[in-house]
Amino acid sequence: MVRTIIQTENMSFTYPDGTSALHNINIEINEGERVAIVGSNGAGKSTLFAHFNGINKPTSGLIKIDGEPAVYEKKELLQIRQKVGIVFQNPDDQLFAPTVVEDVAFGPMNLGLSDDEVDERVEEALKLVGMSGLEKRAPHHLSGGQKKRVAIAGILAMRPEIMVLDEPTTGLDPKGVDQVMEILYMLNSEDMSIIIASHDVEMVTQFADKIFVLHDGEIIGQGTPEEIFNDPETLKKAHLRPPKSAELLHLLNNNGFPCDIKLTVEEASHEILHTLGAESYHRLLHLVKNKLQHDLLHVLGDEKYHEMLHVLERNQKYVHQSRAQPLLNIENTSNK
Ligand SMILES: Nc1ncnc2c1ncn2[C@@H]1O[C@H](COP(=O)(O)OP(=O)(O)OP(=O)(O)O)[C@@H](O)[C@H]1O
Ligand SMILES: [Mg+2]
Numbered sequence: 001m002v003r004t005i006i007q008t009e010n011m012s013f014t015y016p017d018g019t020s021a022l023h024n025i026n027i028e029i030n031e032g033e034r035v036a037i038v039g040s041n042g043a044g045k046s047t048l049f050a051h052f053n054g055i056n057k058p059t060s061g062l063i064k065i066d067g068e069p070a071v072y073e074k075k076e077l078l079q080i081r082q083k084v085g086i087v088f089q090n091p092d093d094q095l096f097a098p099t100v101v102e103d104v105a106f107g108p109m110n111l112g113l114s115d116d117e118v119d120e121r122v123e124e125a126l127k128l129v130g131m132s133g134l135e136k137r138a139p140h141h142l143s144g145g146q147k148k149r150v151a152i153a154g155i156l157a158m159r160p161e162i163m164v165l166d167e168p169t170t171g172l173d174p175k176g177v178d179q180v181m182e183i184l185y186m187l188n189s190e191d192m193s194i195i196i197a198s199h200d201v202e203m204v205t206q207f208a209d210k211i212f213v214l215h216d217g218e219i220i221g222q223g224t225p226e227e228i229f230n231d232p233e234t235l236k237k238a239h240l241r242p243p244k245s246a247e248l249l250h251l252l253n254n255n256g257f258p259c260d261i262k263l264t265v266e267e268a269s270h271e272i273l274h275t276l277g278a279e280s281y282h283r284l285l286h287l288v289k290n291k292l293q294h295d296l297l298h299v300l301g302d303e304k305y306h307e308m309l310h311v312l313e314r315n316q317k318y319v320h321q322s323r324a325q326p327l328l329n330i331e332n333t334s335n336k
Helices: 045-052 074-083 100-110 115-128 144-156 174-189 201-207 225-229 232-237 244-254 265-289 293-300 302-322 327-333
Strands: 004-014 020-025 028-030 034-038 060-065 084-087 162-166 193-197 210-215 218-223
Touching: 004 045, 004 193, 020 045, 020 218, 028 193, 034 045, 034 201, 045 060, 045 084, 045 162, 045 193, 074 084, 084 144, 100 115, 100 144, 115 144, 144 162, 144 174, 162 174, 174 193, 174 201, 201 225, 210 225, 210 232, 218 225, 218 232, 225 232, 244 265, 244 293, 244 302, 265 293, 265 302, 293 302
Parallel strands: 034 193, 034 210, 084 162, 162 193
Antiparallel strands: 004 020, 004 028, 004 060, 210 218
């Protein structure tokens, strides 16, 4: 049976200065889900997250954690915070101890664990985020990306059931992004629910199985990445853009090459292959490498352009190899 771990009912929140930040939020998040909250600056993502572990208390409506309405007393809050670990948007809001090792140990120590257990968890968490060896460093002297990793380690060491990460990849280099995403996939494969807030549509598309779109404190859309990024009106309202591969397929669609909108480069290349058929595919590849190169570099950026080119070229081989066969069934699908 599906276990709902976070559920809000008409939850609204107004800050003490009168800023109304959330209005009638109704969301459900289930055990083991990978959820992304997307929305532009000031939409209310961080405000919403601070409700998930009881930092913020709804002004009206309610939030249930693991089926129980949140209770804002010391004992109950401790229980909630053991269950829900939040990695803040800004690591400086989280890191405070004089050394990395003390910072990561702080949470587990407060759980009343033995010294050995604390040491083991700290070592494991630092290893997972690739920060072993920096135990004695002062957190405030680390780089932005290193701080982020230590902040994640501090929460990992608590072994929460639900991990909430506010902008987990901001400020990380591409390798750092991959490492953090790998950690999140690994934790999720062990049934941990992961909730992230992000502006990074490429990452969100790959990662999330459920997306909530937040705009001006309201949920204006929810669904799978496919549903959300095929809904131009909601995206426009929320000031979000679709992933680059979807933009590319829209571009093709608008230029007389009917195709379904796909969200990853890999899927998009297959869609192009199927839509165009082998011969046109080669013509397209020629265009991409020559006449359209300048425009595509502009739309996609250097990295995505070369990623796309790589996939297209790889699939070109595939087309050659498949020529003898009935063109990969392209003839049957090219009119869809
Ligand atoms: N402590 C506070 N007091 C008053 N208003 C606040 C406070 N923190 C946030 N706000 C306001 O609440 C609204 C939502 O802010 P929030 O930080 O939740 O947005 P966000 O979606 O996380 O944005 P970003 O993408 O920039 O992180 C904004 O209008 C913001 O100005
Ligand atoms: Mg925020």
